[in-house]
Amino acid sequence: MRRFKIVTLLFCAVVFGQTPVDQSPSAKLQALMNSVPPSEFEAAEIKPCKASDPVPGCRTLHDLLSMSWAVSKDMIFGEPGWAKSDLFLVVAKEPEGTGKPGDSLEAAERYAQMLRKLLVDRFKITYHLEDRLTPVYALEVGKKGAKLKESAGPGDDYENCKNQMRAPGVRTYECDHVPMQMLASWLPHQAADYIDRPVVDRTNLKGAYDISLHWALRRLADGIANGALTAGGDPDETLTIFEAVNQQLGLRLSPTRLPEASVVIDQVEKLQ
Numbered sequence: 001m002r003r004f005k006i007v008t009l010l011f012c013a014v015v016f017g018q019t020p021v022d023q024s025p026s027a028k029l030q031a032l033m034n035s036v037p038p039s040e041f042e043a044a045e046i047k048p049c050k051a052s053d054p055v056p057g058c059r060t061l062h063d064l065l066s067m068s069w070a071v072s073k074d075m076i077f078g079e080p081g082w083a084k085s086d087l088f089l090v091v092a093k094e095p096e097g098t099g100k101p102g103d104s105l106e107a108a109e110r111y112a113q114m115l116r117k118l119l120v121d122r123f124k125i126t127y128h129l130e131d132r133l134t135p136v137y138a139l140e141v142g143k144k145g146a147k148l149k150e151s152a153g154p155g156d157d158y159e160n161c162k163n164q165m166r167a168p169g170v171r172t173y174e175c176d177h178v179p180m181q182m183l184a185s186w187l188p189h190q191a192a193d194y195i196d197r198p199v200v201d202r203t204n205l206k207g208a209y210d211i212s213l214h215w216a217l218r219r220l221a222d223g224i225a226n227g228a229l230t231a232g233g234d235p236d237e238t239l240t241i242f243e244a245v246n247q248q249l250g251l252r253l254s255p256t257r258l259p260e261a262s263v264v265i266d267q268v269e270k271l272q
Contacts, residue, residue, distance in 0.1 A: 025261035026129040032070065036110045040117050041092040046271060049087035058087040061123065061268075068116035069263050070109075072188065072198040075134065078127075078265035088271075090115070124269040134260040137195060137253040138202040139184045139245075147250035148209040151177040163190060169220035177208040187253075191241040193218040200258060203251065215244035 023031065049058035059067075061083040066073045094114065101111045119125060161175035173190065184201040215221075221240045245251050 026131050029261040041114050042095050044092035044118050046122050047089045058089050068112050075262040126267040127265050131259040132262045135197045136258050137199045138256050140202050140252050142250045142252045150207045151210050169217040172214040176210045178211045179208050180205045194241045215239045215241045
């Protein structure tokens with residue numbers, strides 16, 4: 001068995017775009033959960049990690065649940081305190097022919113489903129879904145139109161995306177075949193110093209695009225804005241994530257409140 005890599009599962013939320021637009025958020029989440037045939041790991045273990053000496057790959061139950069339902073961590077409610085503090089390592093063997101989460105959107109949701117079933121069974125979780133009015137950022141097309149290049153050729157190979165840090169504090173993201181729902185899922189995780197709420201795709205753009213984005217970390221942008229730091233030679237490297245999304249992609253992040261799907265944990269038990 002191998003350690004289960006859950007980071008890729010963040011992108012399985014993009015299949016929300018395949019559900020009818022008039023469905024409620026919780027109905028869309030349920031449709032996502034039903035979008036692939038039932039499956040489970042061939043073998044799996046969940047091992048407690050020592051907080052004093054954590055093994056790489058250890059996660060809280062709260063983090064694992066977020067990955068398995070493809071929702072923001074802020075949209076999971078009802079767990080006891082230990083679910084956000086105790087660390088666990090998932091070691092699992094997937095069925096033969098499953099592939100990797102990055103192979104396709106269906107494969108990503110299949111992995112999420114296997115993780116979800118494992119967590120529900122081992123922690124004896126009962127839950128229900130409900131819609132909650134939530135502060136979000138709406139990802140929208142800017143006033144001057146999108147500045148996006150539609151991708152050509154086969155896609156879904158997200159493992160080749162480049163997400164890097166450059167001195168003195170500039171982040172870069174280069175990725176091909178990116179649906180807007182995937183970009184919306186990715187932004188709160190990679191620009192968490194700016195974005196403190198879920199991002200919801202409201203662009204109505206149905207294609208997959210080549211994305212090139214770079215921006216200054218908040219501490220750098222704030223330092224330049226208040227005169228404590230000096231800007232570099234490239235003006236793009238002083239942009240906040242909001243300015244970069246607007247100027248480089250022709251999109252905007254608008255704060256608003258929308259109904260969002262949430263997972264409410266009714267019961268959960270510690271591992272014995």
